[in-house]
Amino acid sequence: MSSSLADGTCVPCKKGAPSLAQEDVESKLQQLNNASRAFAWDASPLSQSPSQIALQRTFKFRNFKTALAFTNSVGAIAEEQKHHPLLVLEWGSVHVAWWTHATGGLHDNDFICAAKTSQIADDAEGIKK
Template structure:
């Protein structure tokens, strides 16, 4: 089972644009239109499936909210930070940083 990260380590390593919300990390990605956001969610979902670590994703009109936590560990672990960075890379590389 993955180890929980300390509050200090989470603060120090949390990528730009991400915030802590209790036992989760969260970010909203902005897009030019609805279908671009849906495309991002689909590609991000493929990344998550490859890692077998599945975030909560909420699709809105021009934004996608992503929440990571490691349920079996009871909070934020290395896996959450790694995938948050992978999602950020996808957003920058494939979607030009969005709206």
């Protein structure tokens, strides 16, 4: 997958910085999903914090080992970008949610990291598409 979003680099956000407007979220979500139709993301409320909207996707795997390897790869991106997701690892699946705490909403950083996550998924061993 080639995506200008995936080629981006996260920028630091200060608390109270503005989150993206709804029309920007919709546009970037379409760009993100058009880049990798196999892995569609949605912008939806977090189950543990319904007032918080996050980019979310659950990736399915053949087994725990491949799901764990994917989780570690996403973790490496998070460290590199200094932007960290919610990761829920279970047998055969990894749920990934990106949002920006400092803005209280979605930011360009979330779309960059989601695109990078989709790139990893494109080549992940054991992933079910």
